[in-house]
Amino acid sequence: MAAGVGGTSSVRCWTRGHLVDWSDKLGDGDLGGSVLFFRELGLELEGRATIEGEWAGRVTGLGDQKVETAMMRTPDGHSRL
DSSP, X not given: OEEOGGXXXXXXXXXXXXXXXXXXXXXXXXXXXXXXXXXXXXXXXXXXXXXXXXXXXXXXXXXXXXXXXXXXXXXXXXXXX
16 A cells, blocks of 8 residues: 555555556545446445435434445455445
């Protein structure tokens, strides 16, 4: 892991013969790009959901929010992220 601009982290990894900068795919509000990144690493999309409303705000302490999330499954089917 290398330090990025403004104290952010940058993670680089090799996938299918290409060096991929993880920070280019994550945290920029582009869930589709993040899903594609993890698919390139061999994970499978299990599902997507939108979480919003009062409950989400109470759980995170961030107030009114709307969050898109995706569940990815490892190729062996034993782990998810």
